[in-house]
Amino acid sequence: MRALYLNPTVAALAAAVDGERRSADTEVPEPSAPAPQVLRVGRLGLVVCGFLQLLAAMAYLYITVLVPVAGDRWISQAPTLAFVLGRSAVVGVLAFAILAVLPIALKWILIGRWKREEFPLWGLRYVRFWLVKTLTVISPARLFVGTPVYPLYLWALGAKIGPGVSIFSTSIPACTDLLTIGAGTVVRKDASFACYRAYAGRIQTGTVSLGSHVVVGEHTVFDIDTAMGDGAQLGHASSLHRYQSVPAHQSWHGSPAQRAGAAYETPAPAECGTRKRLVFGLWAVFTRVVLLGGLALSLVNVVLGVLPSGDLAPDRLQFWAQMLPWHLSCWLASSWPASPFRSPCPGCWARSSRPALSIRSMDCATGCSGPSSA
Template identity: 45%
Template structure:
């Protein structure tokens, strides 16, 4: 066969390649699909078009199935057909970590199915822990309120509220830390069979550490101190914005000045083959972990490395020093995910912010919560008849009418007050933040921006209005610019999130996929 005929055959492709090209041309409304043209960069398709293409391929009985992962990893017809035909070339070897060791023995097989008795015992212990913790909280709250309500005057009530709040906060914050060190000690890389007693200890520590009030300080220096108290090795100037609290903290190492953005997952464990597998996650200095990323166990990033948005590192992957990766699994890229230059944020500013958080919690939030409870119980007799009914009242329809009335007033009144606050407070605080300007963390401007983010991302409100035609009006109410948007249904689901609604604008004909 001559070289010319070989080139012609290569251009024509195999039968599978021609079939795939015809399907893609039909789905993407293209006249021709060259076999070596990039799906996204050259043919101009997007994820929705390629998802439609995968669905069309699966309907063809004579073609192998295609997944979106295959499309992203092999974005041409020729490379895609090579993979589907089983002739995939060996993957490129990425740079290994300096401390990387030769692969060990093959991983153990799946755990044997747990016995029914183990499942029942595990569930009973979990229920017992839950009921006991709830009872403890109820007992502490009741005793504390009784003590506060016996104060001589308003000032005495306030002082007692501060003392009670401080003691309660100290107990709730230290209990999970003590439980971790008593029940677990130091986390090590291991396999924990599900429904075993070791799994109960894992579950209890995970639940307590994530229910700790310190988890509410995410993004502040207090949160970093909390992770250190749990055993994590975290350097100076680290900022963690993700609300997903890591569980196996002794296996987490984070270098100086590293930034972990919100919605990142780095729990240092995973569920696999009927077992919980724990493993290390190691981040060097000046690392950037972008939003909605997943760091599986056994992953690491070198000094100055970056991982892009909605990306992941699979077990064993390592991002070398200074490299930028993205995708799932992560691959090298030239994109820079550090969009803002560093700003000065010294130890004094961090310490001042942490101190202010503690002072606000003890001197403002705790007394305010107690005061609201006192007003409800002492100034609302009808509410008392519902909370503490007489035995004979349960047979009277008036009791249930009062219950319905109180429930309706509390629910709808609370929603109305929340809507008023969401319409006013973010717009007032938003005046302290100028778009396009860089502010250092833990200052007045950062506090205003963070308050707007926390107030306007309430899950209750998005669940109440999301997935319905009311959500567009709700988003307008809190500050979205939807002046040119056209209501065509729900438009936004219950998972809609933002940094600031005052800086969010959506125009006519815009389509954003789920997630």
């Protein structure tokens, strides 16, 4: 793809391809390293791992239902609507706190600090890894992505986060102790830095280190053992492969990334002191935990109040049988309204809208010789 943009005519592209072919013929191929042997696990190990994962999933679902159901009994005794909303807010905050703190507590209890290591899939070590990773990914703390609260959550999980960091990616790293982000760094939407990878039947963990005032573009991917120096930039849809490192104050793009022709233009940083961050973080907590949590618990109170049998015991099969139609109704109500628009509307939107910038104009604006090779 990069060759197409660098050679816009057929003649230039043919000459470039011919030159690359000749250089490849003259080069002496280096001996390739032998492929690692895939580590395989027996059927018993798969069964045991799956059974433990099923037990963990059922226990988590029980906790997520037990807290609101237990709180509903207290909410239903409220004498007035104001007390109902107030108690719903209290129970919502408590449920959010439990679900947000649970991954942190289990991480420090089951794992401690993540280290650079390698362990086989489907073993007991993998079960602990999977449990902590899954609870971290589905944590309600994802609601605070893009706010000053989110870096604090990663810090509580063991990540080394500097002041003034802005993270807009919902991809929560699994091995947080191996993540380092310097002061003033901006990580844009959909960037992935999991700090682990699955390879040849093993889980390999490694570091991802970002210096201060680094700019990470959208849809970028960091493999383990990668780094970016202070003031470095990584273009959108780019990737750093293992052991790659971007030197300080350089701009890279592509997959695998390589040095770009010029730096990406970024706007001057806006003034944002500690007071603004504190106020914005508190407002985010209030709106997304107190208000939304209270409204959600009020809705749960209404749903549970109209159950045919009035059975509010989640340890009984009848409770789940009666809740299943409500789950299906909510899922259909949220997914079906958008379905009729998925097939005809893309063509309508394409005819009624046009891009503000072409690819070439975006390259000229950023000073690059061509788009990412990803």
